[in-house]
Amino acid sequence: MKLINSKLFLTFCLVLSIFSILGVLYFVVITIGGEEGKHYVLDNWSLFKKFLLDNGFWLFVALAILPGFILPCAPFLFLFGIWGTKYGTGLACAISVLALSLNLVWTYWLAHGIGRSFIDKLLKRFKYRIPELPPNNLTQWAIILRLTPGIPFIFTNYALGLLKIPFSKYLLVSIPIVAITDCGFVLASAGIFGGSWKFIWSGVSILIIMILIGRTVSKKQNNAEKSI
Numbered sequence: 001m002k003l004i005n006s007k008l009f010l011t012f013c014l015v016l017s018i019f020s021i022l023g024v025l026y027f028v029v030i031t032i033g034g035e036e037g038k039h040y041v042l043d044n045w046s047l048f049k050k051f052l053l054d055n056g057f058w059l060f061v062a063l064a065i066l067p068g069f070i071l072p073c074a075p076f077l078f079l080f081g082i083w084g085t086k087y088g089t090g091l092a093c094a095i096s097v098l099a100l101s102l103n104l105v106w107t108y109w110l111a112h113g114i115g116r117s118f119i120d121k122l123l124k125r126f127k128y129r130i131p132e133l134p135p136n137n138l139t140q141w142a143i144i145l146r147l148t149p150g151i152p153f154i155f156t157n158y159a160l161g162l163l164k165i166p167f168s169k170y171l172l173v174s175i176p177i178v179a180i181t182d183c184g185f186v187l188a189s190a191g192i193f194g195g196s197w198k199f200i201w202s203g204v205s206i207l208i209i210m211i212l213i214g215r216t217v218s219k220k221q222n223n224a225e226k227s228i
Contacts, residue, residue: 052079056095059083063099067154068107073100077182081189081203089190089199096186097179104157104174111161138165142173147214153178181210 052059063076077096084092142165145156160170188203190196 049079052076053083056083056087060095060099063096064102065106067100067103068110068157070154073153074185077185078189081186081191082193084186084190085194089187089194092190093183093186097182100153100178100182101175103154104171104178107154107157108161108167108170111158112164112167115158116162116164138163139169139173141165142169143177144217146173146177147210147217177210180206184210 052062059076059079063073063080066076067073080092080096081089084090141163142160145151145159156174160174184203184206186203187199188207191199191201191203
């Protein structure tokens with residue numbers, strides 16, 4: 001189990017390093033631009049938000065693609081909630097789940113194929129290699145990663161792709177968990193911006209339940225490791 005943890009830790013470091021580089025670049029742009037840079041980013045986000053809310057198709061495309069480039073999912077899910085106050089919350093949930101499912105697919109294959117080859121070549125220069133997990137633990141680790149609070153959606157996509165989790169198991173574990181969490185965000189957002197307490201309580205309750213389940217799974221895993 002300790003060996004598996006060390007392998008996972010190495011994979012996380014690989015993915016996190018890529019995220020960190022992009023984050024630093026963003027911070028540098030904001031720092032150099034000063035207040036003007038911040039206002040520029042905020043103004044463009046406002047225009048982009050309005051465009052997405054006025055064009056549901058592009059909101060779908062944005063959620064299906066942009067999180068793969070390290071943008072967080074939450075803002076787009078909240079936009080789907082706002083969009084749902086006009087076109088229907090159920091439709092907003094369904095379309096957003098479909099968009100995230102497409103994101104799950106293409107980011108997995110990117111990490112499993114081109115991304116893995118690139119990182120593998122990079123590691124070989126430093127005499128390292130991408131870790132492999134034992135086949136009997138793949139589904140277990142996929143569930144743990146998906147349910148552990150604080151691990152970003154896209155981080156898990158790339159990590160599971162790099163670790164070569166079988167695609168069928170990846171989807172079987174990921175889609176239900178992602179769909180439930182997605183609906184929690186969309187319902188909460190629709191309730192907040194649409195003035196519906198029913199949606200607010202439903203969405204927040206779903207998110208709290210998922211967090212509690214994640215903490216329980218993580219705690220059981222930690223206890224299991226200590227007993228070994």
